[in-house]
Amino acid sequence: MGGSQIARTPDDGEIFDHHCVEFEYADGSRMFSQCRHQKSTWSQVSEHIHGTKGTLHLQADGNRYTIENPGQDGWRYRSRSAGGSDTSPYEIEHADLQAAIKSGTTYNEIDFGAASTMTAILGRLATYSGNPVTWDEAMASNVSVMPKEFSFEANPPTLPGRDGMYAQPIPGVTSVV
Secondary structure (H helix, E strand, C coil), X not given: CEECCCCCCHHHCCCCCEEEEEEECCCCCEEEXXXXXXXXXXXXXXXXXXXXXXXXXXXXXXXXXXEECCCCCCEEEEEHHHCCXXXXXXXXXXXXXXXXXXXXXXXXXXXXXXXXXXXXXXXHHHHHHCCCCCHHHHHHCCCCCCCCCCCCCCCCCCCCCCCCCCCCCCCCCCCCC
C-alpha cells in the first residue's frame, strides 16, 4: 500500500509520501517494511525482526542493536556514538574495506547492495501498482526511470504537466510490468 497523504507541491515529484510493503520470501519468512516522507513526522530508520526465539531491533539512529528473548537474558550492542563501548558497525565496515585495500585482497559487497536496492524498487513497484509483484516480474519490468540520453540537456523520462505537477501513480491503474 502507498499513496500521498500530504498536499503536494511541484517540488514533490511523483513519489508517494508513504509506503507499506509485505515481502514474502521463498522459505515462507516475511518482512514488513513501512516508510513515509512527510515533514514534521517521526523520522526514525530502524528494522525489527521477529523470530521464534525473540525480536531483533536494529536502530540506525545511535547504532543500537538489541535482541529481546522473552523469559531469557537479552543481548545489547551499543556503539561508542550511542554512549556504549562497542565499535559502530559502520566503522567496522570501513575498517574491513581499508584492510582489504591495504592487503590487496577483494572486499566486495556489491551483491548485497544490488539486492537491497532491487528490494526497494520491488516494493515501490508493488505500491504504485497496488498489486503483488514477484522478483522475476520486477526484473523483467519495462518500467524505466533512466533518461534516453545522459547529458545536461536531456529531459528526464517524466516531466511535470502544465500545472507544474507530476502525474502520480494510481494503484489499480498504474502498470509496472
